[in-house]
Amino acid sequence: MNKTAETAAAIHKLLAKRWSPRAFKPDSVEDEDLVSLMEAARWSPSAGNMQPWHFIVATKDQPEEFQKLLGCLVEGNQRWAKDAPVLMLAVAKVQDEEGDENRCATHDVGLAAMSLVVQAMSLGLHCHQMAGVKRKHAAEVYDVPGGFEVWTAIAVGYLDDPDELPDDLRERELQPRVRRPLEAFVFSGAWGESPRWLPR
Amino acid sequence: MNKTAETAAAIHKLLAKRWSPRAFKPDSVEDEDLVSLMEAARWSPSAGNMQPWHFIVATKDQPEEFQKLLGCLVEGNQRWAKDAPVLMLAVAKVQDEEGDENRCATHDVGLAAMSLVVQAMSLGLHCHQMAGVKRKHAAEVYDVPGGFEVWTAIAVGYLDDPDELPDDLRERELQPRVRRPLEAFVFSGAWGESPRWLPR
Helix, strand or coil: CCCCCCCCCCCCHHHHCCCCCCCECCCCCCHHHHHHHHHHHHCCCCHHHCCCEEEEEEECCCHHHHHHHHCCECHHHHHHHCCCCEEEEEEEECECCCCCECCCHHHHHHHHHHHHHHHHHHCCCEEEEECCECHHHHHHHCCCCCCEEEEEEEEEECECCHHHCCHHHHHHHHCCCCCCCHHHCEEECECCCCCCCCCC | CCCCCCCCCCCCHHHHCCCCCCCECCCCCCHHHHHHHHHHHHCCCCHHHCCCEEEEEEECCCHHHHHHHHCCECHHHHHHHCCCCEEEEEEEECECCCCCECCCHHHHHHHHHHHHHHHHHHCCCEEEEECCECHHHHHHHCCCCCCEEEEEEEEEECECCHHHCCHHHHHHHHCCCCCCCHHHCEEECECCCCCCCCCC
16 A cells, blocks of 8 residues: 655655544554654654653553543544544643743644654654544643643554455555645745745 | 644654744755645545635745745744745635535644645745734735635745744744643543543
8 A cells, every 4th residue: 555645745654644543453552652752753843842742642551541542533533533543642742831822833833843743753653633532622631731722643554454444444544645735835925826846 | 833733642753843933944845745745635524524625835946926925924934934934824715605604614724724734844844924914905915705704824934043043933943842731731531630541
């Protein structure tokens, strides 16, 4: 199964080969690799270096904790995420120290999440980020303080054979990756106008 | 000047060596490299594959366009960003096709921005992302349609000697990179509780 991105100009293999699988092997992730993922997130840039990212991490070797985190995902995600050896919630500190909104908080959680994903790829791991999170339930279960918002979840592990998945999920797993063309979102001079350097 | 991140477990060099400089060489960025940056952003993940990221790009070889984009930054950023060969605005499509809010829009712009930054690093370029943008002015200047929000700006180029900067900026340029420790943002089981695999 080749999921490598087709691009008009080459991109780094850690980005080209990244995708979000549903089939994960049961193999656990080494402690040191978990620390690497967190260090990758830690050294991300953020507005005013406020570092609004927080991660609640559960590993399958602690079944009770794992079930608690799994229960924070919407059912559609629980179906396949139950097989990942590591699950995380990404939480944004949406207010600064003065109680003012940090409008970049969730954007910067995105920066940290992508750093984490790139690091995972470099360790032979894959990640699947999810918007489908029971955010209120998660905030209650983990006693997330005011000024913080549960934003997404991330499953981490080693790629498994899509044949391990139920039929409907296997079908989605085997679909090619698709994206809008560059001219749909890269502009220059005016909104909707393509830069001269865009391939035609 | 060594800005490499100090980490408890190794992280990929594209992440470890990333930082946000203010001193950029005048050297322009190759057209193909600009396409690579955009392809890296393009193949990022997003909630429902909605791909909310949009980029308005100005290169210095089009001085009028460059000045227009530079004028969208707050003055403190214009001081040094004027020397970068490439400036971009990152714009989020914050509503979906039905007009409903996409709560992941700016988070996913963050994912795309970090992909772009990693790609830049792999090409020997550095990026400096900015929250300090005159967002309303930018939206007017570029006629950004309703349902879209100008979110951040990104300067891209080749590292220059910090001695090229004014005194106050040079001082900031030479400061070591600092981050909160892992235990401040990595939790397991309960909010504030460190996972057993975190180094002590």
